[in-house]
Amino acid sequence: MFTGIVEELGEVTAVETLDDACRFRLRGPVVTQGAQHGDSIAVNGVCLTVVDHEGDEFTADVMAETLNRSSLGALKAGSRVNLERPMAVGERLGGHIVQGHVDGTGEILERKPSEHWEIVKISLPADLTRYVVEKGSITVDGISLTVVDAGPDHFTVSLIPTTLGLTTLGHKQPGDPVNLEVDVIAKYVERMLGDRAQGAGR
Numbered sequence: 001m002f003t004g005i006v007e008e009l010g011e012v013t014a015v016e017t018l019d020d021a022c023r024f025r026l027r028g029p030v031v032t033q034g035a036q037h038g039d040s041i042a043v044n045g046v047c048l049t050v051v052d053h054e055g056d057e058f059t060a061d062v063m064a065e066t067l068n069r070s071s072l073g074a075l076k077a078g079s080r081v082n083l084e085r086p087m088a089v090g091e092r093l094g095g096h097i098v099q100g101h102v103d104g105t106g107e108i109l110e111r112k113p114s115e116h117w118e119i120v121k122i123s124l125p126a127d128l129t130r131y132v133v134e135k136g137s138i139t140v141d142g143i144s145l146t147v148v149d150a151g152p153d154h155f156t157v158s159l160i161p162t163t164l165g166l167t168t169l170g171h172k173q174p175g176d177p178v179n180l181e182v183d184v185i186a187k188y189v190e191r192m193l194g195d196r197a198q199g200a201g202r
Contacts, residue, residue: 004144047100095144
């Protein structure tokens with residue numbers, strides 16, 4: 001489990017394209033500290049498994065399903081990525097519960113800078129709109145954010161200078177894809193209410 005609090009802005013150093021997968025090599029001095037084979041690291045919000053690591057770099061395999069459901073397929077050598085290690089038991093939950101299981105992708109639609117923050121408008125797939133509410137939580141490229149406005153096909157978030165400076169959202173422009181993970185609690189509630197309604201019908 002992750003929290004959506006990005007630990008560092010890493011970099012893709014190599015991409016190897018396989019028949020139905022990709023192998024990424026990524027640089028991240030912070031997240032590789034103490035890393036072991038089989039550990040999990042979130043890359044732009046996608047939970048990946050460390051296959052190998054050396055120095056401040058690690059390798060992760062990404063299967064076709066993940067490439068199809070996320071924006072990782074657009075990464076290339078030199079791409080910047082948000083990196084986060086799983087939360088250890090007993091640590092503070094600074095963001096919200098993030099699984100690292102991407103629900104879909106959105107697209108940066110618009111950026112409105114101001115003196116102290118920036119409003120970013122992001123497209124929202126139709127099948128995810130019911131999970132996104134004003135002042136609720138959403139994960140964008142692995143970043144835990146609060147929804148400012150929830151529209152029928154988009155939502156907006158307000159980014160402080162720290163987020164702009166230390167994550168990929170400080171660099172992405174209109175047209176760029178982002179990974180989205182909605183609040184898992186909303187999905188569980190929907191399932192439980194659906195099961196209850198079916199039970200009442202019987």
